[in-house]
Amino acid sequence: MKKSDISHKAKDLLRSANLNCTRSQILILEKLLQVSRPLSRDEIIKTLGKSSPDQATVYRVLKRFCEKGIIHKAYLQSRAWKYELAHNCTETQCHPHFTCTGCGKTFCLKNSFLPLIKNLEKGFVFHRQQVRVEGLCSMCS
Amino acid sequence: MKKSDISHKAKDLLRSANLNCTRSQILILEKLLQVSRPLSRDEIIKTLGKSSPDQATVYRVLKRFCEKGIIHKAYLQSRAWKYELAHNCTETQCHPHFTCTGCGKTFCLKNSFLPLIKNLEKGFVFHRQQVRVEGLCSMCS
DNA sequence: TTCAAAATTGCAAGTATATTGCAGTTTTAA
DNA sequence: TTAAAACTGCAATATACTTGCAATTTTGAA
Numbered sequence: 001m002k003k004s005d006i007s008h009k010a011k012d013l014l015r016s017a018n019l020n021c022t023r024s025q026i027l028i029l030e031k032l033l034q035v036s037r038p039l040s041r042d043e044i045i046k047t048l049g050k051s052s053p054d055q056a057t058v059y060r061v062l063k064r065f066c067e068k069g070i071i072h073k074a075y076l077q078s079r080a081w082k083y084e085l086a087h088n089c090t091e092t093q094c095h096p097h098f099t100c101t102g103c104g105k106t107f108c109l110k111n112s113f114l115p116l117i118k119n120l121e122k123g124f125v126f127h128r129q130q131v132r133v134e135g136l137c138s139m140c141s
Numbered sequence: 142m143k144k145s146d147i148s149h150k151a152k153d154l155l156r157s158a159n160l161n162c163t164r165s166q167i168l169i170l171e172k173l174l175q176v177s178r179p180l181s182r183d184e185i186i187k188t189l190g191k192s193s194p195d196q197a198t199v200y201r202v203l204k205r206f207c208e209k210g211i212i213h214k215a216y217l218q219s220r221a222w223k224y225e226l227a228h229n230c231t232e233t234q235c236h237p238h239f240t241c242t243g244c245g246k247t248f249c250l251k252n253s254f255l256p257l258i259k260n261l262e263k264g265f266v267f268h269r270q271q272v273r274v275e276g277l278c279s280m281c282s
Numbered sequence: 283t284t285c286a287a288a289a290t291t292g293c294a295a296g297t298a299t300a301t302t303g304c305a306g307t308t309t310t311a312a
Numbered sequence: 313t314t315a316a317a318a319c320t321g322c323a324a325t326a327t328a329c330t331t332g333c334a335a336t337t338t339t340g341a342a
Contacts, residue, residue, distance in 0.1 A: 020338055022290060041328080054292045059329065061290090076217065079300075080328060096258060098265060109262065114255050117237060117272065121250065123279025124239060131258065132271045138264025161309055161318060182299080195321045200300060202319090220329080221299060 006033045017068040024053040028061050029070070037108065038074040038082035075099070075106055075132065082106070092116060096131035102140030109133065147174045158209040165194035169202050170211070178249065179215040179223035216240070216247055216273065223247070233257060237272035243281030250274065 001009075010029040011021050019025060031044055041059060045052045053061070062083050065071040074084040075097045088095055088110060096109045114131055135141075142150075151170040152162050160166060172185055182200060186193045194202070203224050206212040215225040216238045229236055229251060237250045255272055276282075 020289060022338065024291070055328095056293080056330075057291055064290095096270075098261075101268065107262075107265075109258075111262075112258055112260050114258055114272075117250075117253055117255055117274055119253050120239075120274075120276075121248075121252075121279070123282055124248075125277040125282045126274065127242065127276035129237075129275070130273045131255075132273075133258055133261075133267065134270070135261075135268035136266040138262070141264055141266045163309065163319060165320070196299095197301075197322080198320050204301095205319095219298095 001033070006030050009033055013070055017065075017070055019064065019068060024057050025061050025064075027051065027053065028058065029065070032071065032083070032085050036085070038084035038106070040077065040080045040082050042080065074108075077104075077106060084108070091128065092126075093129045093131070096133050098133045098135065098137070100137035100140050101134055102136050105137060107137065142174070147171050150174055154211055158206075158211050160205065160209060165198050166202050166205075168192065168194065169199065170206070173212060173224070173226050177226070179225035179247070181218065181221045181223050183221060215249075218245075218247060225249070232269065233267075234270045234272070237274050239274045239276065239278070241278035241281050242275055243277050246278060248278065 007030060010026050010033055013029060014021050014025055027048060028044060044058055069086055071083050072086050073081045075082055096112055098107045098109050117129055120126055148171060151167050151174055154170060155162050155166055168189060169185060185199055210227055212224050213227050214222045216223055237253055239248045239250050258270055261267055
């Protein structure tokens with residue numbers, strides 16, 4: 001995707017979520033659109049370099065994005081959350097994440113979905129499900 | 142289960158995992174056997190009261206138990222891991238965990254399993270999978 | 283364009299979970 | 313009984329994340 005397209009898309013997303021088009025929010029959303037894989041606060045700040053917003057701002061923006069449903073917490077990597085765009089997910093489940101026990105890397109399995117869970121106990125209302133897979137990646141196997 | 146049975150079982154588990162039957166390890170394992178639901182470091186220390194081992198010890202014991210496969214990290218509750226006995230799990234998956242978005246509580250779904258994931262990308266080796274479900278519990282629905 | 287309310291930000295300080303170094307103690311097995 | 317190995321407590325440390333508050337930016341209406 002071209003840089004101007006990403007910029008445009010970021011602003012559209014912000015507006016449709018009723019968020020202001022501020023420098024920080026645009027930068028962070030553009031970055032997530034650009035790399036299209038989960039990023040942590042740390043990765044966002046480092047890849048944005050000198051122009052990065054303060055870490056408190058990054059957290060607040062990520063939280064805001066989560067509340068609006070633009071992104072969500074994908075998985076935990078050594079005690080830190082990785083955030084990713086929510087636009088690949090259905091209402092009821094996101095793609096599974098695969099963590100390699102060899103190298104520790106995590107991959108998004110964009111082409112695999114499991115059937116939804118059945119036989120929920122009485123009174124429980126299903127909303128969405130998330131699958132994590134452990135194993136060895138192609139480098140480590 | 143009777144108290145003496147729990148105590149006996151704890152020691153058996155420790156021995157079969159090649160761990161020593163120390164005061165701390167017995168106490169923590171007995172507690173997990175007794176409540177048979179996931180506990181955090183905090184809950185373990187609080188429910189053990191004055192006789193509880195130091196928090197560093199609790200963490201180290203939990204880590205040791207994880208490495209030996211006696212327990213595993215079940216889920217994260219407000220930034221703290223909950224640990225549970227692994228004896229209800231198969232090699233390839235543990236029971237799903239259900240988190241209520243109303244009250245925030247998490248429940249173990251001991252009677253639900255999903256089929257294992259298929260169509261893993263080339264070279265990826267499946268080891269195990271874990272399912273998390275979100276929704277409303279019977280109190281909140 | 284102007285301007286005030288609302289939203290957002292930076293900085294610094296604070297919180298909470300978890301980890302580590304090290305000296306001392308307990309457990310185990312020979 | 314005893315020495316090696318395993319384990320523990322204490323205090324210090326690491327790190328992810330949160331919060332208070334004053335200052336700045338954004339927005340929409342005049």
